[in-house]
Each structure stands twice: as structure tokens, then as C-alpha cells.
Amino acid sequence: MYKIPAQNFPIIEEWVAPGSRVLDLGCGDGSLLDTLITRKKVDGIGVEISHEMILQCIQKGICVYQADIDKDLSEWADSSFDYVILNSTLQVITRPYSVINEMLRVGDFAIISISNFGYIRNRIRVLSQGKVSSRIRLSESWHDTPVLRFVSLKEFRSSLKEIGVEIIDARYFFPMNMTTRTPGPAYNLLAREGIFKLRRIQ
Amino acid sequence: MSGPSIVRTQILPVDRPFKFESGGILPRIEIAYETYGRLSEHKDNAILIEHALSGDAHAAFYHEGDKKPGWWDCMVGSGKAFDTDRYFVICSNILGGCKGTTGPASINPDTGKPFGLTFPPVSVRDMVEAQRILLKSFQIEKLKCIAGGSMGGMQAMQFFCDYPSQFESFISIASAIKHSAQQIAFNEVGRRAVMADPRWNDGNYYDGIAPEGGLSVARMIGHITYISEKMMQEKFGRLKKDRDSRAIFRPSFEVEHYLDYQGISFVKRFDANSYLYITNAVDNFDLMASISAKERFRGQGRERGMNIGELRSKKGLVISFTSDWLYPSSQSKDIVRLFTALNVQVSYTDIATEHGHDAFLTDYEKPSEIIRGFLASLG
Numbered sequence: 001m002y003k004i005p006a007q008n009f010p011i012i013e014e015w016v017a018p019g020s021r022v023l024d025l026g027c028g029d030g031s032l033l034d035t036l037i038t039r040k041k042v043d044g045i046g047v048e049i050s051h052e053m054i055l056q057c058i059q060k061g062i063c064v065y066q067a068d069i070d071k072d073l074s075e076w077a078d079s080s081f082d083y084v085i086l087n088s089t090l091q092v093i094t095r096p097y098s099v100i101n102e103m104l105r106v107g108d109f110a111i112i113s114i115s116n117f118g119y120i121r122n123r124i125r126v127l128s129q130g131k132v133s134s135r136i137r138l139s140e141s142w143h144d145t146p147v148l149r150f151v152s153l154k155e156f157r158s159s160l161k162e163i164g165v166e167i168i169d170a171r172y173f174f175p176m177n178m179t180t181r182t183p184g185p186a187y188n189l190l191a192r193e194g195i196f197k198l199r200r201i202q
Numbered sequence: 203m204s205g206p207s208i209v210r211t212q213i214l215p216v217d218r219p220f221k222f223e224s225g226g227i228l229p230r231i232e233i234a235y236e237t238y239g240r241l242s243e244h245k246d247n248a249i250l251i252e253h254a255l256s257g258d259a260h261a262a263f264y265h266e267g268d269k270k271p272g273w274w275d276c277m278v279g280s281g282k283a284f285d286t287d288r289y290f291v292i293c294s295n296i297l298g299g300c301k302g303t304t305g306p307a308s309i310n311p312d313t314g315k316p317f318g319l320t321f322p323p324v325s326v327r328d329m330v331e332a333q334r335i336l337l338k339s340f341q342i343e344k345l346k347c348i349a350g351g352s353m354g355g356m357q358a359m360q361f362f363c364d365y366p367s368q369f370e371s372f373i374s375i376a377s378a379i380k381h382s383a384q385q386i387a388f389n390e391v392g393r394r395a396v397m398a399d400p401r402w403n404d405g406n407y408y409d410g411i412a413p414e415g416g417l418s419v420a421r422m423i424g425h426i427t428y429i430s431e432k433m434m435q436e437k438f439g440r441l442k443k444d445r446d447s448r449a450i451f452r453p454s455f456e457v458e459h460y461l462d463y464q465g466i467s468f469v470k471r472f473d474a475n476s477y478l479y480i481t482n483a484v485d486n487f488d489l490m491a492s493i494s495a496k497e498r499f500r501g502q503g504r505e506r507g508m509n510i511g512e513l514r515s516k517k518g519l520v521i522s523f524t525s526d527w528l529y530p531s532s533q534s535k536d537i538v539r540l541f542t543a544l545n546v547q548v549s550y551t552d553i554a555t556e557h558g559h560d561a562f563l564t565d566y567e568k569p570s571e572i573i574r575g576f577l578a579s580l581g
Contacts, residue, residue: 045542054551055571058519061579065538066551075535 020082026089030062073102081107092146104200113195118152118188154188169197209263223501226322234259234302235294239286251293252350252357258301261293276566283570297332298324300473307473318405326487330361331502349373351562363493366512375521375562378533379489389481392420417474418465425464430525430558518548519576523561
């Protein structure tokens with residue numbers, strides 16, 4: 001199972017307004033929603049596809065909806081939520097553009113985190129070992145990794161423009177626990193991951 | 203290890219007029235019910251279970267001398283989904299039924315004969331109102347949960363919406379907020395089968411032989427819709443029971459014997475008029491319309507629907523089954539949508555199974571762990 005990185009929790013917590021309506025896509029065991037409900041008193045719903053994860057959410061008292069993010073977001077009406085979160089699950093999605101568009105239809109803001117395939121270690125691995133999948137963050141091997149999309153932060157940022165989405169806030173994670181708000185000159189080489197607060201260009 | 207838990211169906215006599223939503227009035231009714239587990243001192247651990255079309259008050263445990271337990275014994279009992287070590291579980295037979303609660307086969311005190319078709323039309327809301335009288339007799343103000351599958355889910359949702367202050371949560375399993383054309387169509391074929399049987403005699407058959415032929419055909423149709431095509435194929439395929447069948451058109455395929463058995467065992471325990479009344483009630487059930495229409499104050503419950511705002515922050519659990527084509531997952535999603543709009547905190551799971559609609563009675567493992575987790579999260 002792809003583990004949801006808890007490093008993003010404090011940032012998401014900072015971005016989410018108290019008492020707002022939150023939809024967490026690929027919510028896993030519900031720990032992010034649990035944090036947001038406790039600390040920010042949000043009205044939260046999780047979306048999950050796995051029975052085991054749904055069971056864990058329900059045991060926590062987290063409201064969860066079994067659905068396929070790729071297909072089922074159409075079930076929610078426009079602006080049903082203030083924030084729609086996709087925390088490190090973008091790479092496992094078949095149709096990312098339609099999901100991002102759907103996120104910004106059912107929610108006013110989208111929060112998306114991705115790991116950077118352009119990160120120097122990934123580049124070195126591909127060059128030196130000729131291996132695409134990393135053993136650290138991705139799954140063991142190419143055939144059983146849930147990751148379908150290998151995207152760099154730079155590619156992701158330019159895609160957003162293409163589909164009429166603007167970045168309101170962002171964090172770039174560099175090695176040695178360095179985090180910045182702005183990308184900086186060599187971010188696509190040096191940042192491991194990024195998280196973005198997005199809105200449709202008005 | 204102690205022996206099997208024994209339970210007895212009890213009767214609550216209600217000696218005052220009962221007003222039906224349809225306008226009909228009965229001077230008195232009786233409600234058959236069973237309970238499992240113990241009511242806590244603060245009366246805060248009660249759960250009301252709602253049965254489906256052919257169910258009864260006997261949800262769990264054994265009746266003295268019986269070999270088979272109640273219809274939901276896999277879900278209700280010590281350590282089970284509805285854990286009787288923790289909760290006080292109540293189940294009653296529906297109004298209009300034929301298993302102890304007043305219905306068309308009951309004796310009309312005015313005539314000394316069974317009501318038959320003089321019994322007032324019954325709605326899901328009437329069933330709920332009868333159970334409200336039962337709850338009052340226990341002096342339980344607030345229940346932990348109200349739960350049911352299929353038509354039981356309809357009652358649970360109706361009760362939950364009409365009297366939100368009486369419940370912490372609801373559970374709907376393989377149910378719908380209203381029947382589709384297909385569901386009505388299947389029920390209508392069942393009703394026609396009963397009414398086409400000359401023994402039905404406009405509902406006056408209690409002196410003679412019941413319309414067993416018609417009712418068993420209705421039940422056979424039902425059983426086709428209760429399981430998935432795949433499961434039926436796996437279970438029976440084209441297997442034959444007696445290969446050297448002497449007479450043409452005698453059941454020979456396994457599936458024919460299965461349906462025959464289901465039909466015959468149903469007519470032994472079910473009243474044909476009850477079948478007509480109850481299927482009519484579920485076909486006419488429309489939750490959204492019933493909670494918003496002016497008519498919501500008609501019938502028994504005058505305090506009904508007064509506190510719809512109290513639904514806010516209450517909890518709901520909606521379960522569907524992937525192979526259920528009678529109450530498909532899309533109908534459960536409609537339930538989630540409606541209750542989410544009413545500000546209820548609803549969780550939804552679509553459980554992978556081949557059992558079809560019957561899964562709510564037979565494929566209990568995954569639903570059980572979900573329900574246990576849900577009830578535990580309520581505190």
C-alpha cells in the first residue's frame with residue numbers, strides 16, 4: 001500500500017480554513033482527516049477504494065465513501081467542498097487532467113502533492129542503473145508499483161497553466177528537511193517533492 | 203460454553219386507535235417483537251433492527267425446539283456485528299405483516315373474520331409508527347442505531363428522518379430511497395401471480411385453501427432477483443436432479459427444484475394478502491417526497507418531521523453489494539447523496555460479493571466488521 005506522507009499534514013493544516021468542508025481523495029486510513037477534524041474542526045469526507053482502508057476510517061469515526069477517484073467524482077455537485085485534497089496519489093491516477101478539473105469543480109481549492117521525478121537522485125538512478133522505479137518511495141518494481149505517472153515538478157507546473165489552474169501557494173521539499181515557498185532556480189533538479197494549493201484561474 | 207440462546211416472540215397489545223397514513227383507522231393493533239441482550243441502566247444501548255419483505259420479529263437466537271435460528275442470527279448475537287453483549291437489540295414484525303403483528307390475516311373484531319382486503323393500505327411510514335409505539339413501551343428516548351436491509355433499510359431511513367432526535371445513527375444495507383420501474387415491475391408480476399390464482403378470491407380465502415400456487419410463483423420470481431446471475435450459474439448450472447423424469451414439464455433442473463422449494467416453503471409461512479400489502483408499501487415508498495410533502499403530518503405521528511434540522515451531525519452508514527442487481531449500488535449512492543444533503547455524516551461502502559441482493563442475509567463477514575467498527579465509533 002502506498003503510504004501517505006505525514007510530512008504534508010502541517011502544511012495542509014495551515015492551508016485549510018477552520019470549519020471548512022474538505023474532501024480527501026485517496027484518504028487511506030483517514031489519519032489526515034482525523035488531524036484536520038481534531039485541529040481545524042473541518043467537515044471532512046474521505047474517498048477510498050480499498051475495503052481495509054475504509055474499515056480503518058469507519059473505526060476512527062471518519063466519514064468515508066468507497067469510490068474510484070478516476071471515475072466517480074462526477075457524483076458530487078459543483079462547489080460541494082471548500083478544499084479537495086489529493087495527497088501523494090496523483091501518480092496513481094489514470095486520468096490526472098480530468099481528476100484535477102473535477103477537483104476544482106466539486107471544490108473551490110485543490111491541494112495536490114507530488115513527488116518529483118526530475119529530482120537528481122531519480123535522474124542518476126535512471127542514468128546509472130537504467131532503473132525507472134525507486135525502491136524508496138515507489139514500489140519494488142515496475143510491474144507492481146501503483147505509480148502510473150512519472151512527472152517532474154516542472155512538467156506539473158506547466159500543465160497547470162495549460163488547464164487554466166493557478167498556484168496560490170506551494171511548498172518545495174529539498175533534502176535535509178529544507179522547505180521553501182518559491183521554487184528557486186534549480187528546483188526541478190533538487191526538490192524531492194512539492195505540494196500545491198490550487199485554484200481555477202478566475 | 204452455554205447452549206444456544208433461546209428467545210420467545212412477545213406481543214405488545216395497543217388498545218387505542220391506530221391511524222394509517224391512508225386515512226384508515228384500526229381500533230387496536232398488536233405488535234410482535236423480540237429483544238436480545240440487556241437494556242442498560244441509562245437505556246442508551248438500544249438498537250432497532252428492521253426486517254425485509256418476508257422477515258419477522260425473530261431476527262436472532264433460537265425459538266424453543268427449533269433447529270434454525272432467526273433470519274439475521276449471523277449478524278445479531280454475542281460478538282457479532284450487532285453485539286448483544288454490548289447492545290440491547292429490538293426487532294418487531296411490521297404492521298401489515300403476518301407473523302404476529304396485526305395484518306390482513308388478523309381477525310377484525312367488528313366482524314369476527316380476517317380483515318382481508320378491508321385492511322387499510324399500509325405505508326412504510328405506518329410500519330415505522332407502529333414501532334414507535336413499541337419503543338415508547340420500553341421508555342427508550344434515544345437509540346444508538348436503527349438498521350435494516352432492503353425494505354428494512356427503507357424503514358430505518360424513514361424512522362430516522364421522521365424522528366431524528368430518537369436516533370444517533372442509521373444503517374442502510376442494499377436499500378433505496380425509492381423503487382425503480384424495474385423493482386416495481388417485478389413486484390407487480392408477483393402481485394399478479396397471487397391475484398390470478400382463483401383461490402385468492404379477492405382476498406377472501408381464509409376459510410379455504412390459500413392462493414398457494416400464485417404466492418409461490420411470486421416468491422420464485424423474487425428468488426431469481428435475489429441472487430446474481432453468476433451465482434445462480436455456479437450453484438445450479440444445467441444440473442438435473444431426476445434424469446428420468448416421467449412426466450413432461452415436471453421440474454427436473456436443479457434450479458427449478460430450488461425455486462420450487464423456495465416457493466413452497468414460503469407459502470407455508472406467509473400470507474398472500476400480506477404479500478400484496480407489503481409489496482405495495484415498498485413500491486410506493488419515496489423517502490424524499492415523504493419528508494418534504496405537506497401530507498407528512500397525516501396518520502399516526504403528529505410530532506413527525508418537526509426537527510429535520512436535528513439530522514445535522516448524525517451518522518449514517520450505507521452498504522451496497524457489487525452483484526446486487528435488484529437494489530443496485532447506484533441506489534445506495536442516491537441514499538448517500540440525499541443524507542449528505544441533509545447534513546448527515548454518511549459513510550458508504552460497496553462490498554465485493556457474488557451473492558447478489560441476498561448478500562445482506564448470507565455474506566455477512568465484511569459487512570459485520572464494517573458495522574462493528576461503525577457502532578464502536580459512536581462511543
